[in-house]
Amino acid sequence: MTDVGGRHSSPEGPFPPRGDLGFGVPRYEPSRYEVPPYVTGGFGAVGRDTADTSRPAPRVLDRYDDQTGPLVEPDWWSYGSSDHPDHPLSARHSGGWDDDADLPSSHPSAPLPPRPAGVWDKLHARQDADGDDDRTVAQPLLPGSPLDTAAHREQTSGPVGGSHSSDDEDDDRHDDAATDAHLLDDSSWEDRTGGLEVIGAHVEEEPRGRRGRRGRRSGRHEAAGVDPADLDEDSLVHDEESGEVIPVKPYDRRTGRGRRRRNPVAIVLSLLVLAGLVVGIVLGGQKLIELVNPMAKDYTGQGSGDISIRVQDGDTLSDIGRTLVDADVIASVGPFVDAAEENAASVGIQPGVYSMRLQMSGRAALEQLLDPAARLLSRVTLPEGLTVERTLARIAEETGRPIEEFQAAAADTASLGLPAYANGQLEGFLFPATYDVEPDTTATDLLSQMVARGTEVLAGLGIPEADRLTVVTKASLVQAEAGSVEDMGKVARVLENRIADGMALQLDTTVNYANGKGGITTTPEDRANPSPYNTYLYPGLPPGAINNPGEDALRAVLAPTPGDWRFFVVVDPDTGDTRFAATKAEHDANVELFRQWLRENPEG
Known part of the structure; x- marks a missing residue:
């Protein structure tokens, strides 16, 4: 193992270490401090005793034989901090001049003063430690298990501290000088990446024997379930994108893999399941809509x-x-x-x-x-001027019901809502109009509607209740005698003039009503009927109406046409031509015209 401090020492000169950093002390080289032979004479060495005569006096250019070799480190140097109480900041930085002499206070070759105090100077050694830790020495992690790596583009072919590649590798691979670095374990290198995810860490490397175009093609055929030995030229096609020859079947260029043949039964079952899901969604959606919005529920079809x-x-x-x-x-x-x-x-x-x-x-x-x-109803239209008897017959005919139902209902006037001023007489108060008789409408209901309608019209015309029976009675006479709406006002005026004069009205319609007959003529026997409705015998108005008048007749009674007429007669019943006269002679002439019509129309 090579000494680290020896290999990496700087040729420019040693620098005093700061603390124990593990570096060796620089070598002492005496040749660097020898006095050159050309230096002669000079002043005495600074700080040297001149009485020393053991060696010749130096000349001007002589270099002093001072100790410029490695110096012993001062005590304050090893503390690494300027905060030590025994060595204040001035002690560490005593590179100035002494106060008593113009000479430096330290030797010129002394180590450089430490750096100014900083953050790292604040850090002290652990107090609980027995001593300094041992120096870090690079050791192999797993001795004897080098990690070889192929060289690539002039990069180191082997790991740091590992052995070089074997001789059977490629020619361009070479070894780096081995260094004392830890050897990496092939199975645990991922755990020492400092928490960083290594690109390609999970990619399995393809075996060397399968690399290359032929290996990839063979692997692709095996993945498709095709034996490469069974392929012929007709089953191959050249892929322009990859430049490879690939099988036509069962290779699918869209997915790059073989297509599997699907089972028809499975396809049918899948379609059935899909159809069931669609039906379920539709039915479920309808049920959900009905629950959320019941107003949207609806039947289908025309019903039954x-x-x-x-x-x-x-x-x-x-x-x-x-x-x-x-x-x-x-x-x-x-x-x-x-x-x-x-x-x-x-x-x-x-x-x-x-x-x-x-x-x-x-x-x-x-x-x-x-x-x-x-629409299930019978629409009954009742014209003006019909009597109660004829009205009931008309309703029974139009509705198809028995007339007895309506006759019984007409007899019970209290149940019909007949007003008190009618004196219990229904005649004149079944107002003529069009009525809808429905299947569940009773006779009483229908007659009550007619009475209510008449009361509504009388009230609408502003007729006081005390006068309503009189007005209805006069209106029934006008309705029976007038041949047209235009003549109703004149007929009403004749009635007012005759009543004012105290004359008998002598109306054939009242006599026929008393005799239960119809028509416009009467016989001497008819006129002999002692009924109070016989206006030939009794002056003034009859006790009640002789029919059910309409609104036009009621209005004519309320506003008669001005005139002095006392007589009137219908000379032509077919056309309704009515002649009015103020005197008896004028009236007799008009009566002769009527008789002429009777002769011409014997059937009346």
Whole structure:
């Protein structure tokens, strides 16, 4: 083992060591300090006693024979710090001049003063240590197990401290000089990399025998399950990218590996599993939507069965939808409302009873409600001027119900909401209009609607309740006698003038009502009926209405046409031509015109 201090000593001269760094003391070379022969005479040596005559006096250029060899280190040098109490900073830096002499206080060849105090000077040796640690000596980690490495591009071919390569390696490999470094263990080198990850540490090196193009090709064929000996020229193809010859089958250029043949049964099973997953996702999604938003649930198709539902007056689309849900016609309101909002005709849905089917889609239910044939009702139109008896017959005929149902309901006037001013008489208070009679509408319900409608019209015209029976009675006479709406005001004026004069009204319509007849003529026997409705016998108005007048007749009574007429007669019933007269003579002439029409129309 070579001495480290001897190999690496500087030729420029020794430097005093700082502390015990493990370096040797520089050699003493006497030749460096011998006086050259050409130096002669001079002054005495500085600091030397001149009385010393043991040697000749030096000349001017003589070099003093002082001790310039290795000096003994001062005591303060080994402390390595300027903070020692016995050796203050001035002691370490005594390179100045003494106060009593103009000479330096230290020898010129003395060691250089230490560096200024720094961070490292603050560090002291451990107090608990017995002494200095042994000097570091490079030793082999595993003696006798050198690590050989191939030379590459003029780099060291062997490890530091290892043996050189064997002679059978390549010619360009060479050995470096062996040094006393630790040998590395081939199996534990990764653990001594200082925590750094070494690039390529996990890459397995390919065996030397498999390197090269032929080795890679052989390995690739083996990976593909192909014996290279079985390949012929037809099964090979030249790869332009790598410049290699590779097998056509089963090699796949996209993946660089052999393709496996798939089992058809496995493919079919995979497709079945995939289809099941898709169906499950769809059904599960529908169930999830129904749970999150129940309003989105909907049936499919046109439904089946038969059920009747009622749409109330004033129902909104949502109200109708809830009615359909309650009857299980649709699954939820949402799809029905969505379909209705897309169809402008949905605002035309009328109140009534509709024939529907069970479990219909929202759109199908909307289309059914918009179909007029689906509405289950009988629409009854009652014209003005019909009596109660004829009104009941008309309703029974239009609805297909027995007339007895309506006659029994008409007899119970208290259940119909008849007002007290009607004096228990239903005549005149079944207001003429068009009514929808639904399957579940009772006779009482229908007649009550007619009474309520008449009361509403009277109140709308501003007629006081005390006058309503009189107004209705006059309006029934005007409705029966006038041939047109234009003549109603004149007929109402005739009634007012005759009543004002105290004259009998002498109206054939009242006589026929008393006799239960129709028409516009009467016989002497008819006019002999003592009924209070016989206006030939009793002056003034009859006790009540003789029919159910309309709104036009009521308005005519409230505002009669101004005039002095006392008489009127219809001269042509076919056209409704009515003649009004103020005197009896004018009236007789008009009556003759009516008789002429009777002669021409004997059937009346």
